[in-house]
Amino acid sequence: MTTVVKTNKKSCSCLSCELRELVFSSLDDEDINIVCEAREERAYARGEIIHREGDLIHDFKYLKTGLVKLYKSTNEGEEQIITITRPLEFVSNTNAFHEERYRYSLSALEDSVVCCVRIDLIRQLILRNGRFALNLISLLSKTSENIISLSLEIRQRNLAGRIAYVLLYFSNEIFKSRIFELPVSRKEIADLISMSSANVIRTFSEFRRDGIIKANGRTIEIADIQKLEVISRRG
């Protein structure tokens, strides 16, 4: 279950939080303390839903640790995965400033910790701290841009190209390693690249046969990165 981690108010941990630099770099110590007292850290186990589309937006949320997927449920009960991302991308917050409710659901692919600050407080900070506002605009833009860019990259490729791209994405962006534990099922990869899970699996098998990857369940090793890059480029 979700665990609420109590913040120790005596020594505000935000002051030295490694993430302060990225999100709250423009706040002075006084404002940081206000945020710190208002914030709430929530821990989610792998598989837990952080919020559902349609839920009211109360908080500005950012991922401190873990890995999450942002997705939308289609009419047919399928999931469309929009992005899979590490800290510090505010995946769920792009619409927090112009809508009342979440448009997309967010769930934890690994055990994750989310830091939550009431959205009203963030609004107040924007109102009185221009540097914070500018910083935030930049971060939100980057988040949206990443989502848009991913969708453009995916849609210009065929099945094999999409899988190659996704494998390189996990390897380069998410895990920074050629060997990694896939955080998603084959079905979820299918939901990310808009292909059928059967064909995703088939392509994995082909890549394995061709010596491009070594796959054992969710453990993936990229064996021939050049070949994979070629497939990703011309696919």
Added chain:
Amino acid sequence: MTTVVKTNKKSCSCLSCELRELVFSSLDDEDINIVCEAREERAYARGEIIHREGDLIHDFKYLKTGLVKLYKSTNEGEEQIITITRPLEFVSNTNAFHEERYRYSLSALEDSVVCCVRIDLIRQLILRNGRFALNLISLLSKTSENIISLSLEIRQRNLAGRIAYVLLYFSNEIFKSRIFELPVSRKEIADLISMSSANVIRTFSEFRRDGIIKANGRTIEIADIQKLEVISRRG
């Protein structure tokens, strides 16, 4: 060619600009005058390129009148159309705050007027006017959200569903009429929905045969909107 419309500095037209409410509603008259003197209106003829991907971003741009397409050139010399939009969507500006150069190209589908304000000035306004900042965040979020939403809607449909969706999009969002002049070629629709132009044309022909639309060149009339909506939903 591009025409620069000189601004009459004696009586700032921004004060009464119908768009002021949407973009600059939080600026007092003094700030509006500063923007007004710094801004530059540019008129683009149908077909003209407003900016190219890779160009340096000097200005914050917003569309006053007309219709534009945002697109990206792929490695194979093809165009991927990201969105087609009317005022007041800041299609080109989502990355103005975190990058130096445009990621995507923008061109005019109809004669268009773009209002340009140096991005530095916008930054200054954000710094000293929190309400303006909050407003801008909301607008930028909405713009990005529209792009993301369009891509999700498109990618969950098959060929016929995509075409039905696009026709309804033009009819409902862009022209607000059942009869309209398509602002794009069949090829451009193909580039928007990631299908081949031959199949886009074929589907138009089928819709015509089935009495769903009346199409004469670029003039389109939606004859059976119910059927089109059914195709869009289950396609």
Added chain:
DNA sequence: CGCGGCTTTGATGTTCATCAAGTAAAGTGG
């Protein structure tokens, strides 16, 4: 230890891209 969901593979059919060839429309230069 049994059940349900994920994975795997093969077979089959549908959807869509590609190729080709012809027509219409829209620029372009003399």
Added chain:
DNA sequence: CCACTTTACTTGATGAACATCAAAGCCGCG
């Protein structure tokens, strides 16, 4: 303004890419 060129549109035929269906094995979880 007309001949010419190019670009857009249209349709049919073919094959490739992908979805779907089905059956069997596997794995994790209660």
